[in-house]
Amino acid sequence: MFSLAEENYLKTIYHLEQESKGGVSTNAIAERMETKPSSVTDMVQKLAEKKMLSYKKYKGTTLTSGGKKIATQVIRKHRLWEVFLVDKLKFHWDEVHEVAEQLEHVQSDKLITRLDAYLGSPDFDPHGDPIPDKDGYVKPTEKKLLSELKKKQRGVCVGVKETSSEFLQYLDKKNITIGTKMQVLGKEFFDGSMIIQVGKDQFFISKIIAENIYVQTN
Amino acid sequence: MFSLAEENYLKTIYHLEQESKGGVSTNAIAERMETKPSSVTDMVQKLAEKKMLSYKKYKGTTLTSGGKKIATQVIRKHRLWEVFLVDKLKFHWDEVHEVAEQLEHVQSDKLITRLDAYLGSPDFDPHGDPIPDKDGYVKPTEKKLLSELKKKQRGVCVGVKETSSEFLQYLDKKNITIGTKMQVLGKEFFDGSMIIQVGKDQFFISKIIAENIYVQTN
DNA sequence: TCCAATATTTAGGTTAGTCTAAATATTTTT
DNA sequence: AAAAATATTTAGACTAACCTAAATATTGGA
Numbered sequence: 001m002f003s004l005a006e007e008n009y010l011k012t013i014y015h016l017e018q019e020s021k022g023g024v025s026t027n028a029i030a031e032r033m034e035t036k037p038s039s040v041t042d043m044v045q046k047l048a049e050k051k052m053l054s055y056k057k058y059k060g061t062t063l064t065s066g067g068k069k070i071a072t073q074v075i076r077k078h079r080l081w082e083v084f085l086v087d088k089l090k091f092h093w094d095e096v097h098e099v100a101e102q103l104e105h106v107q108s109d110k111l112i113t114r115l116d117a118y119l120g121s122p123d124f125d126p127h128g129d130p131i132p133d134k135d136g137y138v139k140p141t142e143k144k145l146l147s148e149l150k151k152k153q154r155g156v157c158v159g160v161k162e163t164s165s166e167f168l169q170y171l172d173k174k175n176i177t178i179g180t181k182m183q184v185l186g187k188e189f190f191d192g193s194m195i196i197q198v199g200k201d202q203f204f205i206s207k208i209i210a211e212n213i214y215v216q217t218n
Numbered sequence: 219m220f221s222l223a224e225e226n227y228l229k230t231i232y233h234l235e236q237e238s239k240g241g242v243s244t245n246a247i248a249e250r251m252e253t254k255p256s257s258v259t260d261m262v263q264k265l266a267e268k269k270m271l272s273y274k275k276y277k278g279t280t281l282t283s284g285g286k287k288i289a290t291q292v293i294r295k296h297r298l299w300e301v302f303l304v305d306k307l308k309f310h311w312d313e314v315h316e317v318a319e320q321l322e323h324v325q326s327d328k329l330i331t332r333l334d335a336y337l338g339s340p341d342f343d344p345h346g347d348p349i350p351d352k353d354g355y356v357k358p359t360e361k362k363l364l365s366e367l368k369k370k371q372r373g374v375c376v377g378v379k380e381t382s383s384e385f386l387q388y389l390d391k392k393n394i395t396i397g398t399k400m401q402v403l404g405k406e407f408f409d410g411s412m413i414i415q416v417g418k419d420q421f422f423i424s425k426i427i428a429e430n431i432y433v434q435t436n
Numbered sequence: 437t438c439c440a441a442t443a444t445t446t447a448g449g450t451t452a453g454t455c456t457a458a459a460t461a462t463t464t465t466t
Numbered sequence: 467a468a469a470a471a472t473a474t475t476t477a478g479a480c481t482a483a484c485c486t487a488a489a490t491a492t493t494g495g496a
Contacts, residue, residue: 005453026474039454041475046452058461058474089332102324108317114307223483244444257484259445264482276444276491 004105007074008033009043010052011104013063014071023060072136078104079125079132080115086126087119093126093178094168128159128178128214142217146182147192147210154183155215162212170209175199182215222323225292226251227261228270229322231281232289241278290354296322297343297350298333304344305337311344311396312386346377346396346432360435364400365410365428372401373433380430388427393417400433 002010012032016024026044030037048055052067063071081103085091091099113134116122123139124130132138141158149155157180160167171177176198185202186195192207220228230250234242244262248255266273270285281289299321303309309317331352334340341357342348350356359376367373375398378385389395394416403420404413410425 003452027472035453036455037474038456038476042453045475085329089329089336091328091332095328099324099326099329102326103321106317106320106324108320110309110313111303111307111317114309118307221482245442253483254485255444256446256486260483263445 001107002070005043006047006052007070007105009040009047010063010067010071011074011078013053013061014068014075017063023062025060069136072132072138074104076132076134076136077106077112079129080112080119080122082125082127083119083122083131084115087122092168094163094165096126124158124178126178127163128157143214144217145211146184146196146213146215147194147207149184149215149217151184151187153217154181155217156181157213158216159214160212161214167212171213174203175201176213219325220288223261224265224270225288225323227258227265228281228285228289229292229296231271231279232286232293235281241280243278287354290350290356292322294350294352294354295324295330297347298330298337298340300343300345301337301340301349302333310386312381312383314344342376342396344396345381346375361432362435363429364402364414364431364433365412365425367402367433367435369402369405371435372399373435374399375431376434377432378430379432385430389431392421393419394431 009029012029013024016028016032026037026040029044030040033040044053044055044061047053047067048061051064052070053061053063055061078100081100082093082096085096085099086093116134122131128143130138130141143158144155145161146155146157157176157178159178160171176182180198183197184194185197188194192210193204194207194210195202195204227247230247231242234246234250244255244258247262248258251258262271262273262279265271265285266279269282270288271279271281273279296318299318300311300314303314303317304311334352340349348356348359361376362373363379364373364375375394375396377396378389394400398416401415402412403415406412410428411422412425412428413420413422
């Protein structure tokens with residue numbers, strides 16, 4: 001139904017809309033997709049004709065409900081495949097993106113239905129990002145930075161902000177991964193460092209670390 | 219490295235070479251790929267320039283060793299994905315082809331290595347076709363038609379020739395699937411029909427049926 | 437062998453998606 | 467509020483992969 005290029009545009013526009021509520025500019029799309037603004041104009045006009053987004057010359061664009069549906073389906077597929085790669089094929093969470101980028105374009109409803117079931121209908125991908133359901137609905141989660149938690153508060157790791165190998169290796173060493181529960185035992189006022197409980201261990205982390213771990217509270 | 223179209227041409231040429239030893243004609247490729255001969259000529263010339271096949275105008279083409287390597291890798295991926303779909307996602311063996319057709323073009327050596335291991339390094343796909351190894355080597359198997367077996371001979375079902383739903387359903391009903399062991403108990407001379415043992419059952423099959431089941435003998 | 441049928445290639449055109457360069461809008465600065 | 471800077475669009479071109487129609491080669495039969 002939609003070409004690979006069209007799907008990628010819709011996906012990117014969806015992400016940009018999430019990041020900064022409101023219309024998305026031509027240049028923003030071009031930069032994110034590593035393409036030229038003139039190419040973006042072409043494609044945006046084409047997708048607008050297909051009613052996938054609403055667009056006024058010089059005024060940026062927004063996804064229509066139709067466009068949003070396509071975008072979330074692509075994102076759903078991307079994230080399900082990431083779960084597959086990590087859970088089943090034992091990839092590291094920092095090396096799945098490019099492969100998922102390809103797998104997300106495979107067309108087969110049955111495949112996705114089955115894959116989802118096979119993986120146990122996960123709610124989050126290996127980076128902690130929520131997986132849209134078959135209707136494109138994304139559960140609105142209470143995602144905060146670990147650094148925002150107060151003393152005694154608990155949270156579940158649902159993702160990271162920084163994704164360098166160094167950082168991920170640090171987390172591995174501390175046994176922090178998606179789904180890891182943690183509690184703030186103490187917080188130092190002057191530098192924002194904290195002592196946290198993770199499993200049976202307690203240890204010190206700097207503010208920098210705490211600002212790069214997303215936790216879900218409930 | 220190679221485009222989707224290029225990979226598909228190489229794969230098709232490989233299959234055609236197997237089927238009828240010797241060079242492959244432009245028209246044969248066009249027919250198999252449901253495209254026009256003129257398009258084939260274009261692509262064949264392009265692939266010849268890339269040293270993927272050797273080609274003399276009006277004389278047909280053959281894969282070079284480089285082309286063979288690409289082709290077998292694509293086929294390897296196709297067949298591994300088919301195993302995944304059937305073994306893990308519980309697809310029926312007659313509905314995996316189109317999806318595998320898409321999955322086979324995903325580029326990632328690590329993905330294939332891991333997938334292969336995850337599936338237990340299978341030797342055959344769900345249709346009984348052999349899966350090339352990482353170097354493109356295809357184990358030369360003693361594959362015969364069931365109809366070629368003599369009385370008392372045993373074989374393991376490794377595939378089918380006919381792939382219509384009707385036929386596959388017939389096989390299901392008789393509990394014949396890939397890996398099913400069978401033995402010829404008796405053979406009728408005048409019409410080629412036979413009585414075979416499958417598991418605990420013995421039953422009659424016509425020559426037509428026997429001519430559409432591949433078995434491996436050893 | 438030579439002609440007709442068939443196979444193959446060439447020539448020229450189309451579409452999707454990209455690009456550069458130039459034109460035009462919008463926004464920011466003064 | 468006009469000029470300068472920036473953002474966006476338009477115009478025209480390119481490539482990959484396809485197509486149709488016409489030209490050319492090969493092959494098989496009388």
